[in-house]
Amino acid sequence: xxxxxxxxxxxxxxxxxxxxxxxxxxxxxxxxxxxxxxxxxxxxxxxxxxxxxxxxxxxxxxxxxxxxxxxxxxxxxxxxxxxxxxxxxxxxxxxxxxxxxxxxxxxxxxxxxxxxxxxxxxxxxxxxxxxxxxxxxxxxxxxxxxxxxxxxxxxxxxxxxxxxxxxxxxxxxxxxxxxxxxxxxxxxxxxxxxxxxxxxxxxxxxxxxxxxxxxxxxxxxxxxxxxxxxxxxxxxxxxxxxxxxxxxxxxxxxxxxxxxxxxxxxxxxxxxxxxxxxxxxxxxxxxxxxxxxxxxxxxxxxxxxxxxxxxxxxxxxxxxxxxxxxxxxxxxxxxxxxxxxxxxxxxxxxxxxxxxxxxxxxxxxxxxxxxxxxxxxxxxxxxxxxxxxxxxxxxxxxxxxxxxxxxxxxxxxxxxxxxxxxxxxxxxxxxxxxxxxxxxxxxxxxxxxxxxxxxxxx
Amino acid sequence: xxxxxxxxxxxxxxxxxxxxxxxxxxxxxxxxxxxxxxxxxxxxxxxxxxxxxxxxxxxxxxxxxxxxxxxxxxxxxxxxxx
Numbered sequence: 001x002x003x004x005x006x007x008x009x010x011x012x013x014x015x016x017x018x019x020x021x022x023x024x025x026x027x028x029x030x031x032x033x034x035x036x037x038x039x040x041x042x043x044x045x046x047x048x049x050x051x052x053x054x055x056x057x058x059x060x061x062x063x064x065x066x067x068x069x070x071x072x073x074x075x076x077x078x079x080x081x082x083x084x085x086x087x088x089x090x091x092x093x094x095x096x097x098x099x100x101x102x103x104x105x106x107x108x109x110x111x112x113x114x115x116x117x118x119x120x121x122x123x124x125x126x127x128x129x130x131x132x133x134x135x136x137x138x139x140x141x142x143x144x145x146x147x148x149x150x151x152x153x154x155x156x157x158x159x160x161x162x163x164x165x166x167x168x169x170x171x172x173x174x175x176x177x178x179x180x181x182x183x184x185x186x187x188x189x190x191x192x193x194x195x196x197x198x199x200x201x202x203x204x205x206x207x208x209x210x211x212x213x214x215x216x217x218x219x220x221x222x223x224x225x226x227x228x229x230x231x232x233x234x235x236x237x238x239x240x241x242x243x244x245x246x247x248x249x250x251x252x253x254x255x256x257x258x259x260x261x262x263x264x265x266x267x268x269x270x271x272x273x274x275x276x277x278x279x280x281x282x283x284x285x286x287x288x289x290x291x292x293x294x295x296x297x298x299x300x301x302x303x304x305x306x307x308x309x310x311x312x313x314x315x316x317x318x319x320x321x322x323x324x325x326x327x328x329x330x331x332x333x334x335x336x337x338x339x340x341x342x343x344x345x346x347x348x349x350x351x352x353x354x355x356x357x358x359x360x361x362x363x364x365x366x367x368x369x370x371x372x373x374x375x376x377x378x379x380x381x382x383x384x385x386x387x388x389x390x391x392x393x394x395x396x397x398x399x400x401x402x403x404x405x406x407x408x409x410x411x412x413x414x415x416x417x418x419x420x421x422x423x424x425x426x427x428x429x430x431x432x433x434x435x436x437x438x439x440x441x442x443x444x445x446x447x448x449x450x451x452x453x454x455x456x457x458x
Numbered sequence: 459x460x461x462x463x464x465x466x467x468x469x470x471x472x473x474x475x476x477x478x479x480x481x482x483x484x485x486x487x488x489x490x491x492x493x494x495x496x497x498x499x500x501x502x503x504x505x506x507x508x509x510x511x512x513x514x515x516x517x518x519x520x521x522x523x524x525x526x527x528x529x530x531x532x533x534x535x536x537x538x539x540x
Contacts, residue, residue, distance in 0.1 A: 041513045231537050
């Protein structure tokens with residue numbers, strides 16, 4: 001790799017980190033809505049896909065480290081992945097441990113990212129020869145060819161469905177939602193992904209928002225006065241992350257980061273964060289120790305699942321097989337007209353494994369070198385400034401505008417209304433207990449599912 | 459205790475005014491689509507592919523709308539340092 005490319009890797013990693021520290025601290029920012037559009041923008045603007053991958057990996061490092069800052073200080077999640085940490089953070093805060101969990105969360109983020117990188121890069125290296133076999137198709141019905149990786153996706157989809165709060169509806173929604181998706185794509189006359197993903201992502205928000213336009217339902221959401229946010233004071237945090245975690249915290253973070261980085265190939269990062277964190281918390285008799293340990297390990301799992309959920313599908317399978325690859329990382333798998341292939345194919349064809357591995361490792365190292373001191377020194381000031389100066393309406397306005405713009409890009413005005421339908425259906429299903437991960441994965445599986453459904457002799 | 463006794467609505471853990479939300483969505487969306495629409499003219503003048511620039515400009519337009527929204531909408535949080 002030439003020195004100019006190395007310089008670009010350093011600059012892009014640093015820029016991505018600075019942007020996603022800010023985005024991570026903003027309350028309620030969703031990963032798909034903030035990572036996928038910017039990634040897509042970079043790829044469509046002609047940025048080399050490997051550099052886009054570097055940007056993406058650095059954004060994971062910064063975002064996942066920063067989004068638990070408002071959780072630790074005020075009990076407000078800075079992103080969807082931080083939502084499972086809220087109960088643990090509130091327990092710790094009540095016991096005066098806000099700064100303890102803040103520093104432990106930041107330190108274990110570093111552990112999660114690097115353990116996941118080492119695990120997934122090693123596994124991917126040995127599994128890459130399987131890629132062609134996984135992408136090969138078998139004719140299972142007359143004129144219906146199914147790629148072998150589809151069965152991995154389907155297994156993950158069914159596991160997610162049966163672990164949803166409403167498992168029967170989740171299972172029923174799979175073929176129904178798939179038919180709706182393919183129906184809209186047939187109307188548009190082209191395969192559409194990003195606006196549909198964003199539609200699913202904002203589904204819960206749109207459902208609640210439009211419920212507020214209903215005379216009776218809006219009463220459930222009414223609140224008088226301003227929202228009180230209690231921001232904890234913190235003492236000085238040491239710069240050395242190795243002194244922050246106990247042996248148990250370091251060991252559990254390491255083990256679960258390695259395990260969940262692989263599971264995230266097909267399973268939901270949020271689901272894994274909830275599942276493993278709850279198991280860890282319940283394993284301790286002391287409620288406070290359980291909450292601190294669960295909070296810490298969840299922070300490492302957040303990074304690990306995002307890394308594993310991106311890299312294994314990217315390097316080995318070549319298709320988005322899980323919610324992470326099918327959500328924030330989806331632009332890597334879409335065909336780009338300028339390249340004549342997907343960004344993923346371009347990376348794998350033009351760069352050797354060592355270059356790819358070193359690039360993502362360097363991106364993570366730069367991200368942590370930039371983010372860690374900033375968050376350790378300024379996290380409270382940044383959080384205070386955000387809570388005092390950034391109205392929620394401005395933030396939600398930005399998200400909805402980006403969704404509308406990308407929907408328009410996909411299919412003009414019809415695309416905007418199509419995304420509205422997707423978001424309303426997703427929001428309603430979510431409200432009735434179907435995990436959004438089921439809908440994301442159904443979106444990816446839809447073409448094959450509908451081909452099988454319509455090819456059946458019944 | 460907050461002094462503001464207006465009625466707001468809770469969305470995703472935040473209190474919002476539906477009127478202000480409508481204004482910020484409108485401003486951000488209009489700016490995003492305006493910037494999106496002028497991007498092909500700028501792209502052709504500098505020799506860049508239009509698709510990438512359209513989304514970039516659209517995102518910039520939405521971000522400008524966000525910046526305007528910060529002044530248009532009021533913050534509905536009272537921060538207490540404990």
